[in-house]
Amino acid sequence: xxxxxxxxxxxxxxxxxxxxxxxxxxxxxxxxxxxxxxxxxxxxxxxxxxxxxxxxxxxxxxxxxxxxxxxxxxxxxxxxxxxxxxxxxxxxxxxxxxxxxxxxxxxxxxxxxxxxxxxxxxxxxxxxxxxx
Amino acid sequence: xxxxxxxxxxxxxxxxxxxxxxxxxxxxxxxxxxxxxxxxxxxxxxxxxxxxxxxxxxxxxxxxxxxxxxxxxxxxxxxxxxxxxxxxxxxxxxxxxxxxxxxxxxxxxxxxxxxxxxxxxxxxxxxxxxxxxxxxxxxxxxxxxxxxxxxxxxxxxxxxxxxxxxxxxxxxxxxxxxxxxxxxxxxxxxxxxxxxxxxxxxxxxxxxxxxxxxxxxxxxxxxxxxxxxxxxxxxxxxxxxxxxxxxxxxxxxxxxxxxxxxxxxxxxxxxxxxxxxxxxxxxxxxxxxxxxxxxxxxxxxxxxxxxxxxxxxxxxxxxxxxxxxxxxxxxxxxxx
Numbered sequence: 001x002x003x004x005x006x007x008x009x010x011x012x013x014x015x016x017x018x019x020x021x022x023x024x025x026x027x028x029x030x031x032x033x034x035x036x037x038x039x040x041x042x043x044x045x046x047x048x049x050x051x052x053x054x055x056x057x058x059x060x061x062x063x064x065x066x067x068x069x070x071x072x073x074x075x076x077x078x079x080x081x082x083x084x085x086x087x088x089x090x091x092x093x094x095x096x097x098x099x100x101x102x103x104x105x106x107x108x109x110x111x112x113x114x115x116x117x118x119x120x121x122x123x124x125x126x127x128x129x130x131x132x
Numbered sequence: 133x134x135x136x137x138x139x140x141x142x143x144x145x146x147x148x149x150x151x152x153x154x155x156x157x158x159x160x161x162x163x164x165x166x167x168x169x170x171x172x173x174x175x176x177x178x179x180x181x182x183x184x185x186x187x188x189x190x191x192x193x194x195x196x197x198x199x200x201x202x203x204x205x206x207x208x209x210x211x212x213x214x215x216x217x218x219x220x221x222x223x224x225x226x227x228x229x230x231x232x233x234x235x236x237x238x239x240x241x242x243x244x245x246x247x248x249x250x251x252x253x254x255x256x257x258x259x260x261x262x263x264x265x266x267x268x269x270x271x272x273x274x275x276x277x278x279x280x281x282x283x284x285x286x287x288x289x290x291x292x293x294x295x296x297x298x299x300x301x302x303x304x305x306x307x308x309x310x311x312x313x314x315x316x317x318x319x320x321x322x323x324x325x326x327x328x329x330x331x332x333x334x335x336x337x338x339x340x341x342x343x344x345x346x347x348x349x350x351x352x353x354x355x356x357x358x359x360x361x362x363x364x365x366x367x368x369x370x371x372x373x374x375x376x377x378x379x380x381x382x383x384x385x386x387x388x389x390x391x392x393x394x395x396x397x398x399x400x401x402x403x404x405x406x407x408x409x410x411x412x413x414x415x416x417x418x419x420x421x422x423x424x425x426x427x428x429x430x431x432x433x434x435x436x437x438x439x440x441x442x443x444x445x446x447x448x449x450x451x452x453x454x455x456x457x458x459x460x461x462x463x464x465x466x467x468x
Contacts, residue, residue, distance in 0.1 A: 032206065033181045080419045091218050091225070101214040108217050 006046075007060040007079075014046040017058040019112055024060050024071055036131055037109040038071070042104050045075035045125060053122065054078025070130035073110070077123040085112060085117060135172045137391065139165075144186045151190070171202055173220070175213040180206040233293075237265040240296050244303050247273040253346050253468045256281075257436030260460040268295025269406045269458040272306055274313055279346055284319065286339040287358065287406040289380075298331060302339075316341035316354035318390040320378065324356065327382035338380040340404055341389075349396045349466060356381045359407045362425070364432060366399030371425050374402070401432060401439070402464040408457035417468040419450070436463040441460050 004024075006017040017047040021042040025035045049056040056077025063072050074105060082088055091104050104123075107113040117123040146165060150158035169179060170266045222261075244245065244267075248256050260269055268288040275281055286302055288295035305326045313319065319341045329335055340358040344351050353361075355376035363372045374394070379387040396402065411418060423446075431442040440461045448455070 031181070032184075032203070034178050036177050036210055040214070089259055091221050101211070104218065104221075105214045108214065 005057045007055065007057050008049040009055050011050060014043055014050060016096065017042050017046045017060075020058075020060050021071075021073065024062065025129075028069060028071060028130070030064065034129065038073070039108045040101065041127060041129075042073055044103075045103050045127075048103075049075060049077045049079070052054040053077035055079075056122070065130075069128050070111070070128050072114050072128045074115060075125040076122070081119040081123055082115075082117040082122055083119055085115060089115075094120060135168055136174070139172075140182060140186065141173070141436055143182055144190060147183075147186050148190055148434040156192065167213055175216060176209040177206050177213045180209055189468065194393070201316060202323075214293060222258045233265050234369055236293070236296070240266055240299070243300055244270055246272045249273050249274075249281050251281065251346055253349070253466060254281070254344060255463075255465040255467045257438070257463040257465075258461070259437075260458070261439040261444065261455060262458050263408065263455040266293050266296035268299065269301060269460040270299045271404075271460055271462055272303065273314070274306075276311055280314060281340045281344045282314060282316075282319070283344070283404065283464065284339060285358070285404045285406060285460060286337055286381075287408075287458070287460075288466045289336040289338070296337070300325070301330060301462050302337065315391060316352055317389040317391040320354050320356050320381070321387070324379075324381045324387050324389075325448060328385040331382050333382075336383065338407075341375075341405070344396075344464065349399070351394045351396050351402060352391055353394070353415075354378060354391050356387075356389060359410055360402075361402060361404040362380060362428070364401035364428075365397075371428070374404075377447070396466045398466050398468060400466050401436075403428065404458040404462040404464075406458060408455065408459035409443075409461055411457060413451065413456055419447070424435040439463045439465070449465050 004020060006013055006020055008017065009015065013131050015078045016070070018039045022035055025038045030038065042060075046058050049058070053075075056075065056079065059072075059074040059076065061072040061074070063070050088103050089107070103115065106125075106127060110129050112128040113125070114127070115123065142165060146158055146161045148263070149155065160172060180202060184199065184206075185299045188199065228403040238444065248258060256273070258271055260271060261396075262269070269283045269286070270288075270322060271283070272287065273283055275280060284306065286299070289299050305323055308321065309322060320339060323339065331337075337356070340353065341355075342351055342353040353376060354373060354380045357380035360376065361374040363374050364370075365372060376390065376392050378389045394402075410421070410424065412418070427443050427446045428439065433438045434442065440463050443461060444459065447459070
């Protein structure tokens with residue numbers, strides 16, 4: 001399986017991560033609506049790294065599960081971590097401050113979503129979009 | 133067949149009609165179509181993609197630049213799509229909250245429910261209407277073994293759920309009060325200690341406590357900073373304030389409450405109320421005491437419950453049916 005990743009250090013890296021995600025999504029045969037959803041999710045994750053963790057990476061992987069094909073977006077950083085996961089997964093928590101879709105948005109845009117975070121160590125988010 | 137399966141064809145048809153002749157009919161159809169989109173939870177980005185597909189099929193010779201512009205439109209609409217999905221989930225949460233509050237409100241009605249006692253010499257009426265779903269007003273009657281009747285009316289400074297929670301505490305302290313402690317001043321002193329110990333210092337409660345003795349027709353009362361009641365002297369046809377001094381509950385645990393006494397003759401009426409009655413606001417400002425007394429006087433010859441109901445109706449009308457504060461009015465009328 002092909003994996004590739006983009007290090008997120010400055011804002012332009014968000015664009016590079018989106019580009020990588022879009023290429024993979026196109027290759028897999030996602031339609032334009034799903035392409036837009038996937039890249040929006042990537043933007044959100046990459047922007048979180050850029051704004052809150054300082055640095056980290058976005059990893060894009062193709063996945064297969066029996067007959068199903070899809071792609072995984074992994075966001076990994078060694079930032080401060082999130083103290084209250086329930087809070088950040090609450091609707092209206094990040095959006096009310098004008099910060100964009102927030103993690104609940106990412107969860108809605110993708111088919112699967114999981115998050116692990118340890119204070120002082122960092123955050124790992126994995127999300128999958130399946131091809132329909 | 134569901135809407136999603138046919139929406140491309142439906143939309144193409146609408147587009148085609150409008151492109152050939154720009155009728156209002158086609159515009160109306162698109163309005164109906166957009167309602168259907170919302171009903172079926174179709175997001176803005178899907179709609180733009182649908183539009184692009186439709187127009188490419190209908191007009192194959194469109195300039196590339198126009199089609200490319202739709203990609204930008206789609207990307208721009210992504211945030212709206214997310215806001216739309218968030219709105220939907222918040223609406224679900226809101227519905228759940230409303231249901232929960234409704235359950236709590238009906239539970240409050242059951243918890244705080246009180247029986248109006250029946251006495252041959254005293255006609256009693258009461259009405260209590262919350263401004264929001266949960267009430268911060270409370271009234272309570274107790275029939276004692278010696279035949280006397282205790283009446284209490286309380287108002288939490290504050291409204292809504294916090295006030296309602298606080299009310300439950302008052303109710304249970306009153307229920308657990310021994311039958312021999314009937315004197316209104318004692319009742320207030322005991323409750324004051326409970327409130328002082330258990331309630332947040334920013335929350336205050338005003339309360340009026342009264343005791344009616346049917347054998348000698350005297351009314352004893354004390355007040356903890358509560359709205360003064362009125363006494364209707366039927367012989368003279370005048371209203372007097374039931375003045376009583378006393379500190380709000382929960383301020384000072386050593387507070388003492390003086391007791392006052394009033395002889396009640398046949399036809400006399402005691403009116404107890406919360407500040408939702410006296411501070412009823414209209415376009416011209418607060419209700420004048422004389423105006424309020426005017427309304428009460430108009431109905432003073434009726435039965436106790438009718439007086440309460442009619443006065444409430446008048447004040448409700450006066451405020452354009454928008455209660456700003458919880459409203460409680462208790463009427464005790466000596467009829468024999």
